[in-house]
Amino acid sequence: MTDTGHHHKIIDISSVKQACSGCSLQQLCLPLGINGDDLQRLDALIKRHRPLTRGHHVFHLGDEFRALYAIRCGSVKTYTITEDGSEQITGFHLPGEIIGLDAINSNRHPCGAKALETTSVCDIPFNRLEELALLIPDLGRQLLRIMSREIQADEELLTLLGKKSAEERLASLLLSLSKRFQQRGFSPREFRLSMSRNDIGNYLGLAVETVSRLFTRFQQQGLIEVQNKYIRLQNMEQLQEITGLGACGKTQLAEG
């Protein structure tokens, strides 16, 4: 069950009608490489809902799997619940990204997806997508590519959590967000962190306090400028360096 049914007030006709063919995210999303009639057919099966407000779910953990969701605008976090009841965030997702892929196997969503801000998603019924993929080979290929990309991204995150220090983790996240904002036509140097410090810590496997201290330290070092949720990356080269520097000589960063 999604939460969408509960909000009858806001109806944004323009967004409801927007189709893949007019969507600026085409090149990042499922339609990549698909044109003309094929794109129309894909378009036809996608439902576009009214926006979800912050805190509402795209889908809940354990929900039956019926559709994949492409994020149109806003942002979403996906998370699982561990045996002891605590939350582990598995990803932050930006427009053009597709979530729900991990549910195909078990037919249930093994993670929940919650809007971090006002967000709208495209609802892509999986049964019909599968059928269509048999008719449009390029669509099937793109679906496999997207899943492959997701596996790759998870593997990178594994390396992050397995091997990297707190500094490296935060620097990696900031640069990852930066790159993704840039791909979407936003500034790579200045953006809003839609997730809380808590979420960041959770995602990176760090305590909130550690995240907070890192923001402070990075700011003191002139690497970034933070103002609540807004952040500007002042020295991306050095952030990049921190990312890959391993455990060695971290304190030297302030000098070099």
Next chain:
Amino acid sequence: MTDTGHHHKIIDISSVKQACSGCSLQQLCLPLGINGDDLQRLDALIKRHRPLTRGHHVFHLGDEFRALYAIRCGSVKTYTITEDGSEQITGFHLPGEIIGLDAINSNRHPCGAKALETTSVCDIPFNRLEELALLIPDLGRQLLRIMSREIQADEELLTLLGKKSAEERLASLLLSLSKRFQQRGFSPREFRLSMSRNDIGNYLGLAVETVSRLFTRFQQQGLIEVQNKYIRLQNMEQLQEITGLGACGKTQLAEG
């Protein structure tokens, strides 16, 4: 490039000829849900090589992507190299599992795959698999399921690395291996760890020494019995408990 070309000595006709239809791993592997003529067609495109010996690669990091590989017997580790040159193991893979899925997106293998012991794999050319998947819907579905399962597994590992203590991590790995051996018809209580302590530590994000100490401690607590590479799980219930217990009251385990 695989290493297979270098070993001309051993030719095991019986294994070269073994087809999916006679393979005990059918139910875990790509052929799941595929029968009769369809299975024959799948069979026809799979190449079965002579075994790789310990340390040889199924594929190297950066290799061009041409095929997926199903493990027939033995075991394999997959790993990436971080910017600073160190290795991060992303998975240990047992018979019936399919590796190489993360290469579909970029057309290059973003990780390497190395045999942990004498291992043979089935070589599944991806182009032909894709074609066949269009003709056999069940095959396409199974492929998506397998990829979805992989994403799910990675997400679980993320939780492990992000939130769990050293004890929890090792217990989780042991139980995961146990479960997978059981699915493959081996004893869940007693098996050989084909990977080194180093590999285990690397995979779990721990130092070798920590892993070693944990083995010792678990043994002292009567949870396991280790003899070099061989391990017996004496108290799986308690291991399971450690897995989920969170950060609280770890020392109580020895008493309770």
Next chain:
DNA sequence: CGGTCCCTTGATATTCATCAATATCAGTGG
């Protein structure tokens, strides 16, 4: 049997989590 690699064990160092206190922010209602 000798060499090398891998594993184990102990002592010490470091990073980061935890605890606790304060500060800031976003709503809410007076």
Next chain:
DNA sequence: CCACTGATATTGATGAATATCAAGGGACCG
């Protein structure tokens, strides 16, 4: 508009978990 409330963020002090360093012991392989 301002005081109040709860959530979120920052900052400092302390401690615990685990890495690192160093050395010895055992297994495997020619």
